[in-house]
Amino acid sequence: MRAGVPMLVALFACAAGSAAALVGNPAFPIAVSAAVISLGAGLLVLWFCHSDPALFLLAQPCLFLTWEISPLLTFFFEAVLVSALLFSMGLLRTKTDVAYSGVYLVVMGCMALLLSGQSHVFFPLAIFVPAAGLACLVVLGLAYRTMVRAGGGTQ
Amino acid sequence: MEATRSTWGFIFAAIGTLLFAWFLDSVPALFFSAFIAGFLVFRAIAFIGRAGTAASMITVERVAKPEWTRQGGVVTVSTSVRITVPEGLSARVCDLPPPGAPVVHGLACSPEAGAGDHALNLRYGVSCLSSGNIRWRGVDLMVSDRFFSLVLPFRGDNFRSPVIRVDPVGKYQKREGLGFFGERDLEKLTVLKGTGVRSFRDYMPGDDPRSVDWKLSAKHGKLFVREYAGLSGTHPLLVVDLPDGAVPCPYDLRDTVVGAALDAAREMVNGPHGCSLMVISGANLLSFLPDERSLHKVERSLLEYHSPQRPVQCFRTLDPIAAEALRTRLSGSSAVHGSLERRLLQVYSRFIPEIRPLPFDIQCTKALGRRGETALHVLTTGTGDMSHLATLGLQARRLNIEASLGLPDATATPGLVRRLRGMGYSIVRVV
Numbered sequence A: 001m002r003a004g005v006p007m008l009v010a011l012f013a014c015a016a017g018s019a020a021a022l023v024g025n026p027a028f029p030i031a032v033s034a035a036v037i038s039l040g041a042g043l044l045v046l047w048f049c050h051s052d053p054a055l056f057l058l059a060q061p062c063l064f065l066t067w068e069i070s071p072l073l074t075f076f077f078e079a080v081l082v083s084a085l086l087f088s089m090g091l092l093r094t095k096t097d098v099a100y101s102g103v104y105l106v107v108m109g110c111m112a113l114l115l116s117g118q119s120h121v122f123f124p125l126a127i128f129v130p131a132a133g134l135a136c137l138v139v140l141g142l143a144y145r146t147m148v149r150a151g152g153g154t155q
Numbered sequence B: 001m002e003a004t005r006s007t008w009g010f011i012f013a014a015i016g017t018l019l020f021a022w023f024l025d026s027v028p029a030l031f032f033s034a035f036i037a038g039f040l041v042f043r044a045i046a047f048i049g050r051a052g053t054a055a056s057m058i059t060v061e062r063v064a065k066p067e068w069t070r071q072g073g074v075v076t077v078s079t080s081v082r083i084t085v086p087e088g089l090s091a092r093v094c095d096l097p098p099p100g101a102p103v104v105h106g107l108a109c110s111p112e113a114g115a116g117d118h119a120l121n122l123r124y125g126v127s128c129l130s131s132g133n134i135r136w137r138g139v140d141l142m143v144s145d146r147f148f149s150l151v152l153p154f155r156g157d158n159f160r161s162p163v164i165r166v167d168p169v170g171k172y173q174k175r176e177g178l179g180f181f182g183e184r185d186l187e188k189l190t191v192l193k194g195t196g197v198r199s200f201r202d203y204m205p206g207d208d209p210r211s212v213d214w215k216l217s218a219k220h221g222k223l224f225v226r227e228y229a230g231l232s233g234t235h236p237l238l239v240v241d242l243p244d245g246a247v248p249c250p251y252d253l254r255d256t257v258v259g260a261a262l263d264a265a266r267e268m269v270n271g272p273h274g275c276s277l278m279v280i281s282g283a284n285l286l287s288f289l290p291d292e293r294s295l296h297k298v299e300r301s302l303l304e305y306h307s308p309q310r311p312v313q314c315f316r317t318l319d320p321i322a323a324e325a326l327r328t329r330l331s332g333s334s335a336v337h338g339s340l341e342r343r344l345l346q347v348y349s350r351f352i353p354e355i356r357p358l359p360f361d362i363q364c365t366k367a368l369g370r371r372g373e374t375a376l377h378v379l380t381t382g383t384g385d386m387s388h389l390a391t392l393g394l395q396a397r398r399l400n401i402e403a404s405l406g407l408p409d410a411t412a413t414p415g416l417v418r419r420l421r422g423m424g425y426s427i428v429r430v431v
Helices: A005-021 A028-048 A052-058 A060-066 A071-088 A095-116 A122-150 B005-024 B027-056 B214-220 B251-268 B295-304 B320-332 B339-354 B359-368 B387-398 B414-422
Strands: B059-065 B068-070 B074-085 B090-096 B103-106 B116-127 B132-135 B138-144 B148-154 B163-167 B184-186 B193-202 B224-232 B236-241 B275-281 B284-292 B375-380 B402-407 B427-430
Touching (some): A005 A060, A028 A052, A028 A060, A052 B005, A071 A095, A071 B027, A095 B027, A122 B027, A122 B148, B027 B074, B074 B090, B251 B275, B251 B295, B284 B295, B387 B402
Parallel strands (some): B236 B275, B402 B427
Antiparallel strands (some): B059 B074, B132 B163, B138 B148
């Protein structure tokens, strides 16, 4: 299979699914327009400069409208897109990769559930920003520990 | 840890949606921002875990030939790196040559290797520009995936071997004369034979057949042997004066002196009496090797003391004999009637009996007073205090030994050369 095609298929599925979910909703025309634009842009990206992350980001506007119908459906589409992205990039081959992805999706699913009950962003944002900073520190700390332990200490 | 272009795209998307969520109070935008940011964090943790796995499986074997070279020499290096790259990662290994040893041919970095077991061979050459015992700085392992890259520095001892010994380069200027140290042919027979032929005589049983002059023998129909001239001045004492480690001194000055000493020592150990070497730093005797025939020992003595400290300094030290001469001159002079001169004479008269020679004076006398020392060759950087050089020159003059001195071009100012000549060195030249 040509590189980038799985991601384009996932983009098509999510865009079409999102538009179909909005049938009967006033936002349906916008959803269809967003899906068409995303697919067109995705084809251009695939044709000129193949980039799976770009295809992943292109799908986000389509999913944005689906949140109004069902946050869990949005999460489902996101999960499909992320799985396709990881598969397409060769990062879903080992059991460890699958385990990491599983944990990530479970955490994101819980977050979708929590956010679905919120009508304003103030409190979630007050938690999200420090959590993101903490996550950055954890990642940098892990990277530093790996660098130091790898070579028996820096000299 | 560095982010790739894709990761930067994700970061900007996360920040953009976060701002969108904040300004428009949009919960779905916040979800997308958190989803993208969470994806990056999850990928970063997975990447670091894999990088650690790759780092734990690396082994490096490095072979350098030759391991002992002169400054400026090229060392050929062969580094074998065995590495297991986990799925989804690519790795690149860079060997880090010693400081002051740039790569002159070949590549010290491997091409990018994908997932799997790899045996990477790096072949390159480095030019050793700095002297001393030099070691590799280690190995850098660059691991990357589609989102992140990380450089893992391996600086442990097992990644820095082998040690290359680089001797400083210097050229000892030969003196006028036949041999390395200005030996002269004597018109008399001595145990040491020179290169010149003094005379011919009839062959006598027991003569060395190698001394038979076959051309002359064929001409006259009987055997003639050559009588070689005697050789003088073949047993010098080489003194190497290393700079004070506590005083800043350019490394190239020290290397010039040590290089010249090594050059001279290599020539001297092949001589009939070996190499007599005295390594000093100021008035501190570091090493003394009389009649040494082992080049290894001589080189070790020269290279062992890289930055010696000078516990004994002999600024303004007055030699007892020189002080007595000053006192005699002062007492005989008409100016002794002045109060200052009279006071000085009293000081000399009281203190001269108590002046004891420094250990260095005694060491110089013993080293130069050995039987057969016919010349003194001093190599110095010409920096800092010169009192010990004056002591050496004085002792050589007392023992009627010809003294010469060599110093680097950078410090050989006309004033210093004139001053050193005044200390008793008949020849002062640049090494």
